[in-house]
Amino acid sequence: MSLSKLKLDPSLNGDIISDMPPNIIENILSRLPIKEAVRTCMLSKKWRHNWVTLPELIFSFTLGNALINRNDRVIKFIDDLSHHLCIPNTGYMEIYMERWILCLSRNDIQELILCQQPQLKHYELPLSLYSCELLNHLELSFCTLKLESAGFTFENLISRWPILEILKIEGLTGPTDLIIYAPKLKNIVVSGFCQVIQNICFKNTPLLACPKRLNQEEGDIARLIKVFGCFVRVVKLAVVLGCGFCTKDAPECLLSYEDFNLDLKICCNDVHMVSMALCLLKYLDLLLQAVTHTYIRLRFPKIRGGPEFSLNQLRNVKIKYFDGWIRQLEFIEFLLGITPVLEMMSINGFKGAVAEGYPMDGTTMLEVLM
Amino acid sequence: MSSTKIFLKSSDDKTFEIDETAARASETLKNIIDGGCLDGVIPLPNVSSNILPKVIEYCKKHGGDNGSSKKIANGGVDKDKEILPDYDEEEDKREKVRVDELKKWEEEYMDFDQQVLYDLMLAANYLHIKGLLDLTVEKAASMIRGRTPDQIRENFNINSDFTPEEEEEMILIEDEWDDEWAFD
Structure with missing residues (x-):
């Protein structure tokens, strides 16, 4: 439809468009570049x-x-x-x-x-x-x-x-x-x-079900646990841990959700972070009725010392980006040792060549794990 | 499916006939029909007899078409057969022909003077006929797009009621915009 098709009516004296209802004017303007x-x-x-x-x-x-x-x-x-x-x-x-x-x-x-x-x-x-x-x-x-x-x-x-x-x-x-x-x-x-x-x-x-992201970049874990304590019906939570430290005092809070889904990303190859993550898991374990899903991503440094606690509720663990490095294996071993009721652990390999011999194929991975 | 007839009365008391399926293209009429308040004739105090036939023409073309590319069921075609989801080339071709035909129809339909454009726009707005409103509003927008204020004023017969000083100031601002606005 071209403009030339529009006949300019000489009998049209008044300015009609200016008096069009506001919704029509708005509709017209919304079709123009701003x-x-x-x-x-x-x-x-x-x-x-x-x-x-x-x-x-x-x-x-x-x-x-x-x-x-x-x-x-x-x-x-x-x-x-x-x-x-x-x-x-x-x-x-x-x-x-x-x-x-x-x-x-x-x-x-x-x-x-x-x-x-x-x-x-x-x-x-x-x-x-x-x-x-x-x-x-x-x-x-x-x-x-x-x-x-x-x-x-x-x-x-x-x-x-x-x-x-x-x-x-x-x-x-x-x-x-x-x-x-x-x-x-x-x-x-x-x-x-x-x-x-x-x-x-x-x-x-009460309506907050899925906080998109909480990044705890600094500060201690107790603070983070306190945050968790405030959620009423959170079903999914993603936490990015930064460098922090672990405190001995377990904060008093009560978490009791079914199908709680924690996406825990540990992004730093650092022993503090892992201890913090474990600390977090420990607290959650104490407090949660059911942890059905826990993602643990990325690499884990060597864990020192024997397990001081066990995660008695953890049933499902998913590990992504597994590439077979010895520290990861140690971590998995460690995790297996402290999770008596574990029902499923899925380990997903890291795609793409990382180093010679890595990533492992499924069989090698399984052998190593065994 | 033979459709019931609906009667519409224009603001100047003239009565027009329309199929129920066609009338359903208008959200307002659809609500009246579904509301069961049909009392013979539907009065439309905001639409004159000049423009109502034009509106009915649009509804007839688009009645039963929910704005998607669904086919308009033609009389005599077995409905069940139509719904079958077998996409053959023939069907595609028919669809293309239908769209082309609709475009051509729209072009001819939209060939009218400005007064009709405004009346149609208002009628479509009042009767909630989204397709027709889109069509007419887009036409008005096309008369603004890419034009200078003077050209727009001329197109729509708008009188600038700014004082010469205000006008001058606005031209200054506009130059500034052109320099600094980097929108597009």
């Missing part, structure tokens, strides 16, 4: 703000300068925006963000993504964020809280968002525990934790 949709603000006063009803807007990094130079207009625009906003921080935009977020908070923003750069100074979250009560999706990276000393903690920040469903936090800093009260929370990703945070604790998160 730049052209925005440009319609130049048509007439009626069109001036039509484009702001577009449901989604993403400021790309390349917009930096243009946005800053016309900040007064951006404010006007943000003032009308009420759905989703993604703001990347390019450093010099920081000074404007506070005002933008203020506008957003007045507009009941539902989705806010602040993508900061790790190398920059952590962005101080403005207080206006406390009043965004309709937020259901929030992603914050490399942020910190303003005025923590005055009692503005992350804890009471999150409790201001009663319908929050998705929360992604990366590299958040703050001197207090991260306590999450979020009755509607379904998904959480916590990564790049900073050591200043004492603890992470979930309270009142």
Whole structure:
């Protein structure tokens, strides 16, 4: 259908399109490239703000300068925006963000993504964020809280968002525990934790079934176990252990889920990590009614010392990326020794040539294992 | 399957006849039919007799077609046979012919003046005929896409009510955008 087909009717005097219902205007604009949709603000006063009803807007990094130079207009625009906003921080935009977020908070923003750069100074979250009560999706990276000393903690920040469903936090800093009260929370990703945070604790998160990822990069295992203790109906959990240390004190928490699925990734060839992993398994074993699945990935260093404990509930172990190195074999041997009720251990080889003679084929692997 | 007739009354009190299967292309009419509130004639106070036949024409073409590439059951064809999932070349060819034919039909159908475009758009919006709304809205979007504000104003008869100063300022902003916006 070409434009030439459209007959311009000389009898058509009025400007009809400008008075079309908002949903039609929005439909038309949504079919245009965003730049052209925005440009319609130049048509007439009626069109001036039509484009702001577009449901989604993403400021790309390349917009930096243009946005800053016309900040007064951006404010006007943000003032009308009420759905989703993604703001990347390019450093010099920081000074404007506070005002933008203020506008957003007045507009009941539902989705806010602040993508900061790790190398920059952590962005101080403005207080206006406390009043965004309709937020259901929030992603914050490399942020910190303003005025923590005055009692503005992350804890009471999150409790201001009663319908929050998705929360992604990366590299958040703050001197207090991260306590999450979020009755509607379904998904959480916590990564790049900073050591200043004492603890992470979930309270009142009944819908949280599969936390996407919890990276415990630093700190001791007891802290992690405490985190587990807060989950009410978690069925699947992925944990990435970093360098940490093992504590002697078993934290008091109760985990009793059926079909709990722990995906434990141990990514460092380091004895501390393995002891931490075992420590974790041990605690879980003490606390879990049934561990049906435990993945243990990657290489294991040599285990020193005899087993001091056994994993009495562990029934199913899956080891991925097995390549037959002696330390792995030792680990498997060790694991077999401490798991009296083990029903199944599946070992998957590592694909691709690793070294001469490795990976082993199934038969060799079996022989070695026997 | 012979279809029941439905009667639609336009805003200017003229009555039009449509098959029930065709009427179901409209979400609004479908709800009325399924709701069982059919009382002989369905009044459509927002659609005039000028545009209603055009809407009915679209519905007739698309009635029973749920927007997918499903075939429209022609009269006389055994329905059970049609559902059989044997894809032979013949079928593909027929499908292609059908799509081509539909495209050609759409092209002819969409050949109208702007007033009709707006009326159709509003009728499709009111009657919730998604396909027709898409078609008309896309046509309007194509009159904006890639055009300067002046061209767009001309296309739609829009009067710029900005003061010359505002206009000048906007041109400045636009230049800036062109320099700095790297969207596409």
